[in-house]
Amino acid sequence: MEEREMYNKQIRSTLKEQMEHKIQADKIQIDMKNRATEIVMEQDRKDIEQEKQRQIDRAKLLLHFTVKNKELMESKWEYDNWNRTHQWHVERAVLADTPINWSKTMT
Incomplete structure (x- = not known):
């Protein structure tokens, strides 16, 4: 009977040891998975x-390009307006001085 109890005790202690090893291995595996998840989340x-x-x-x-394009367009508009006005003045001067327009009716 005592032999049987020793045998059962040994089996219980072996099973207990195996369970502890399994629990420890599971904890390590869970910790590794958690760490891997943390690394992936941090990278994400x-x-x-x-x-x-x-x-x-x-x-x-893109905003910088928009601003520069706006400035460029405004500058071109100013130049076009100035050029148009200048051209009008030149044309008026030519019309005023042209011998064909003696009566000055074209001004």
């Missing part, structure tokens, strides 16, 4: 931040 966060910064930089660049 960094990627999202980088993408957001790229979009901000691109928006700034």
